Amino acid sequence: MTEDPTVPIQDIAPPPQGPDEVLHVVEDQADAIFTWDYAKGARPGLDRLYEKAKTSQWNARTDLDWSIEVDQEAVVAANAVANDRGRVDLSGTRLERWDDATWTRFGIESQNWMLSQFLHGEQGALVCTAKIVETVPWIDAKYYAATQVMDEARHVEVFATYLHEKLSGAYPVNPHLGALLDDIVRDSRWDMTYLGMQIMVEGLALAAFGFMHQLTTEPLLKQLLRYVMSDEARHVAFGVLSLKELYAELGESELRERQEFAYEAAVRMRDRLVQQEVWERMGVPLDEAMTVVARTPDQKIFQQMLFAKIVPNCRKLGLLDANGGWLRDRFAELGVAEFEHLPDTGEEYEMFALAGAETTPA
Numbered sequence: 001m002t003e004d005p006t007v008p009i010q011d012i013a014p015p016p017q018g019p020d021e022v023l024h025v026v027e028d029q030a031d032a033i034f035t036w037d038y039a040k041g042a043r044p045g046l047d048r049l050y051e052k053a054k055t056s057q058w059n060a061r062t063d064l065d066w067s068i069e070v071d072q073e074a075v076v077a078a079n080a081v082a083n084d085r086g087r088v089d090l091s092g093t094r095l096e097r098w099d100d101a102t103w104t105r106f107g108i109e110s111q112n113w114m115l116s117q118f119l120h121g122e123q124g125a126l127v128c129t130a131k132i133v134e135t136v137p138w139i140d141a142k143y144y145a146a147t148q149v150m151d152e153a154r155h156v157e158v159f160a161t162y163l164h165e166k167l168s169g170a171y172p173v174n175p176h177l178g179a180l181l182d183d184i185v186r187d188s189r190w191d192m193t194y195l196g197m198q199i200m201v202e203g204l205a206l207a208a209f210g211f212m213h214q215l216t217t218e219p220l221l222k223q224l225l226r227y228v229m230s231d232e233a234r235h236v237a238f239g240v241l242s243l244k245e246l247y248a249e250l251g252e253s254e255l256r257e258r259q260e261f262a263y264e265a266a267v268r269m270r271d272r273l274v275q276q277e278v279w280e281r282m283g284v285p286l287d288e289a290m291t292v293v294a295r296t297p298d299q300k301i302f303q304q305m306l307f308a309k310i311v312p313n314c315r316k317l318g319l320l321d322a323n324g325g326w327l328r329d330r331f332a333e334l335g336v337a338e339f340e341h342l343p344d345t346g347e348e349y350e351m352f353a354l355a356g357a358e359t360t361p362a
């Protein structure tokens, strides 16, 4: 990977980024693989997932109620109450002097930034999964991945539409998120694309979408996230079911590479995605911003909660136990090892299905 995850974000310059970049090229260095073994259902778990995906398609244009008007200031005010902003110690920082209008602007910029990164992450999933269609050797996995490509196109469409029609400005891809997506798509080993995208990025996204779905009072976003989550749970299951088979055959040194890859991705997602562009726009130096973030009571809990899906899924893949429990020890250092005993996502996707599931999955 190109970034050292152990260096604090305040100490690293963002990777160079062309502000006017429209097209971004990454060499994906992988072999496209044909298989002449068309025996459908040779991998029953993947076959079930594929059949489920075919009957779970929805239409971004017609299934969501795009007539709902979004009052972004009201949304920000409701979030501020839910977040209990008054509890954060701002002394010694310039946020101490912010008036209500500045806080509202900050809330709006934060939301624009967050939804923009969701959008760019969805495009990352679209590109990675299209690559998996080419690179995975199993026909059941090619079939399933093809349905995920359609799902991700729909997710890009809904987030782009929401951002451009309902919010008040879009941000370019965060340079650290962009670098992570580049690394995941660039790797020549087909399972690394799965591990980086389906297990790590989509595992984190599933937790983050669930958190936002519970928090938000905005009905269109709530509906949108519910639909997206029903698909994302299948995507994470796809990663778990595929890699479980492959990793059972790998030796310790090959597993160690996967453990390190997973750990570095985890640290980068936890420590680097700190909306630095929003702080810059608000005129707050990054070190001062990080001071405020560190004092925010729920910050640590929120960061840890993002691993609620990743850790049990890594356990299911054997990545916690390999090499004397190396990855379990690293997750313990991050304070997230206790998630290991939560249900993994290999079968959990049925709970997220839209039909008959009006309650929110955990």
Ligand SMILES: [Fe+2]
Pocket: 122, 125, 151, 152, 155, 232
């Ligand atoms: Fe997605």
Ligand SMILES: [Fe+2]
Pocket: 125, 152, 202, 231, 232, 235
């Ligand atoms: Fe996905």
